[in-house]
Amino acid sequence: MKRENLILSILAYAISLALVAFIGFPLLWMVLSSIKPASELFVSPPAIWPRAVTAEWYRNVLSGSDAPRFFLNSLIVGAATTIVCLTIGSLSAYGVTRFEFPGKRLLQFGALVGYVFPAIVLFVPIYMIVNTLGLIDSYAGLVICHCILTFPFALWMLRSFFQNIPRDIDEAAWVDGASFLRTFVSIILPLALPGIIAVGIFVFVLSWNEFLFASVLMTSAESKTVPVGIAEFITSFDIRWGEIMALGTLATVPVVVLFLSIQRYFLRGVLSGAVKG
Amino acid sequence: MFGIASRQTTAGVLLVLPAVAFLVVFVVYPVLDTIRLSFIAVDFATDRQQFVGLANFSHMLRDQKLGWVAANTLVWTIGSLAGQFGLGLCAALCINRDLPGMRIIRSVLLLPYVVPVIALALFWRWMLDGTYGIVSHVLQIAHLLPANQSPLALPDGATISVILANIWRGFPFVMISYWAALQGIPAEQYEAARVDGANIRQEFRYVTLPNLLDITKVMLLLRLIWTVTFFDIIWLITRGGPGGATEHWPIWIYQESMGFFRFGYGAALATTLAVILLVMCSLYLLALRRGKAA
Numbered sequence: 001m002k003r004e005n006l007i008l009s010i011l012a013y014a015i016s017l018a019l020v021a022f023i024g025f026p027l028l029w030m031v032l033s034s035i036k037p038a039s040e041l042f043v044s045p046p047a048i049w050p051r052a053v054t055a056e057w058y059r060n061v062l063s064g065s066d067a068p069r070f071f072l073n074s075l076i077v078g079a080a081t082t083i084v085c086l087t088i089g090s091l092s093a094y095g096v097t098r099f100e101f102p103g104k105r106l107l108q109f110g111a112l113v114g115y116v117f118p119a120i121v122l123f124v125p126i127y128m129i130v131n132t133l134g135l136i137d138s139y140a141g142l143v144i145c146h147c148i149l150t151f152p153f154a155l156w157m158l159r160s161f162f163q164n165i166p167r168d169i170d171e172a173a174w175v176d177g178a179s180f181l182r183t184f185v186s187i188i189l190p191l192a193l194p195g196i197i198a199v200g201i202f203v204f205v206l207s208w209n210e211f212l213f214a215s216v217l218m219t220s221a222e223s224k225t226v227p228v229g230i231a232e233f234i235t236s237f238d239i240r241w242g243e244i245m246a247l248g249t250l251a252t253v254p255v256v257v258l259f260l261s262i263q264r265y266f267l268r269g270v271l272s273g274a275v276k277g
Numbered sequence: 278m279f280g281i282a283s284r285q286t287t288a289g290v291l292l293v294l295p296a297v298a299f300l301v302v303f304v305v306y307p308v309l310d311t312i313r314l315s316f317i318a319v320d321f322a323t324d325r326q327q328f329v330g331l332a333n334f335s336h337m338l339r340d341q342k343l344g345w346v347a348a349n350t351l352v353w354t355i356g357s358l359a360g361q362f363g364l365g366l367c368a369a370l371c372i373n374r375d376l377p378g379m380r381i382i383r384s385v386l387l388l389p390y391v392v393p394v395i396a397l398a399l400f401w402r403w404m405l406d407g408t409y410g411i412v413s414h415v416l417q418i419a420h421l422l423p424a425n426q427s428p429l430a431l432p433d434g435a436t437i438s439v440i441l442a443n444i445w446r447g448f449p450f451v452m453i454s455y456w457a458a459l460q461g462i463p464a465e466q467y468e469a470a471r472v473d474g475a476n477i478r479q480e481f482r483y484v485t486l487p488n489l490l491d492i493t494k495v496m497l498l499l500r501l502i503w504t505v506t507f508f509d510i511i512w513l514i515t516r517g518g519p520g521g522a523t524e525h526w527p528i529w530i531y532q533e534s535m536g537f538f539r540f541g542y543g544a545a546l547a548t549t550l551a552v553i554l555l556v557m558c559s560l561y562l563l564a565l566r567r568g569k570a571a
Binding site: 004005008009012013015016017019020022023024026027029030033041042043044045046048087088089091092094095096098099100101102103104107110111114116117118119120121122123124125126127128129144147148151152155180205208209211212216226227230231234241244245247248249251252255256258259260263267270271 | 282285286288289290291292293295296297299300302303304305306307308310311314364367368370371372374376378379382384385386387388389390391392393394395396397398399400401402403404406408409410411414418445453454456457460461476477499502503505506507508509512513527530531534535540543544547548550551554
């Protein structure tokens with residue numbers, strides 16, 4: 001048994017290191033490529049470690065292109081989506097975990113359906129609604145779309161966080177004469193805050209990474225988000241790999257940092273059964 | 278105490294009202310509208326809509342693309358799911374072992390979960406560049422590729438490349454879900470197996486695997502829907518090329534709708550995909566229920 005365990009442990013290390021290489025190498029390669037000077041970037045065979053380091057590509061994209069604007073746009077859309085989604089989401093999560101009312105099960109079922117429903121199937125009518133509302137190429141239009149994508153998931157996760165707060169706490173507040181709204185705002189929300197922050201970061205990451213709606217809706221140069229703006233760098237006939245790798249790195253770093261900072265809550269959410277891929 | 282129950286009902290309804298309104302306008306209505314549009318031809322120039330009955334669907338059945346797009350979708354889905362579940366399970370079993378360093382490994386393996394698809398598409402294309410790409414270079418040295426050739430320019434190479442990219446992106450989800458299930462297996466079950474004299478292989482077969490069955494069933498359904506309908510990776514790496522070799526159903530929908538502005542036809546394709554998925558999922562759930570009853 002002991003020997004077998006040792007073998008299994010060695011096997012576990014071997015497999016997981018192979019997987020770390022599979023996952024980590026492309027990311028590492030992106031970062032390394034973004035700091036290699038042209039003389040090392042465009043050589044065959046490629047060298048792994050850069051002998052010289054340059055900030056040229058970062059300088060080019062940050063001061064010589066629309067990229068800063070893309071980042072600003074993504075930040076605004078992501079923040080607005082997060083706020084709208086969390087507001088509606090925590091109100092309804094509170095509603096469905098605390099009160100009985102007709103249609104409650106239907107709403108939860110609806111959220112579940114929305115959670116699995118693929119965007120590609122809905123994007124034409126959604127595009128047309130946004131068009132009718134006159135919101136093409138505006139932040140509001142894209143925020144609506146990102147809320148559609150993230151809301152069912154947010155509700156689902158928030159519900160599991162709210163469920164963990166005992167109902168006795170609400171009831172004690174009610175007995176003391178606090179209104180439902182006051183109980184929610186000053187007692188339940190602070191208790192649910194870690195969960196809400198975790199869900200919020202998730203919503204932000206999904207919005208930050210979203211491509212399909214952003215590419216269809218945000219057509220003018222000033223309104224493009226990061227994924228859409230970067231995508232245009234590759235479709236141009238002159239592919240500027242150095243700049244592209246710098247942009248890829250810049251797009252990846254914020255979400256990775258955010259994700260690592262909430263990983264604890266994320267894992268807790270996973271253990272209570274809520275993930276979205 | 279007049280109406281504490283009815284006050285609760287009112288409070289509940291008011292709290293969920295914004296969510297319900299949002300879901301009705303932006304989810305329920307679009308679903309119905311997709312179905313409606315699939316019976317309509319939209320004239321792009323005048324924006325006039327004309328009812329055409331089943332013309333969009335019969336056009337689809339006669340479309341030469343139908344056969345190979347369906348085949349591509351199947352290969353894409355099966356390849357991605359096999360890779361994601363295979364690697365995901367292996368990784369979960371590894372990170373579940375209580376060994377030094379496994380937490381860091383777990384963190385690294387979770388990264389693809391948040392890496393933007395656009396970044397993934399970019400470094401994938403860079404690594405597979407025919408002249409300067411490091412992966413292409415290795416394949417060229419091994420004589421698996423002609424000199425200066427990118428796998429993305431070859432039909433099979435492009436298919437394998439996008440599937441690998443999707444495995445890269447999707448396996449952490451499977452890994453972490455399996456890991457959560459492994460964490461939930463009570464230690465007593467292993468102890469009981471050990472008391473009965475089970476060896477490690479038997480423990481895996483009679484304790485671990487049965488405990489992973491439920492999560493596998495749920496995940497298979499979710500991943501199936503999300504993989505079949507996943508658009509971004511293929512679009513950003515190959516745009517469905519070369520010569521349509523990686524064009525799967527979502528790309529087809531996108532190109533008809535946004536490339537040629539045939540909204541009615543695009544909607545018919547979307548409806549068809551949704552109906553196929555719905556039927557498959559229903560049959561799947563029915564089979565699961567049967568299996569449970571038996």
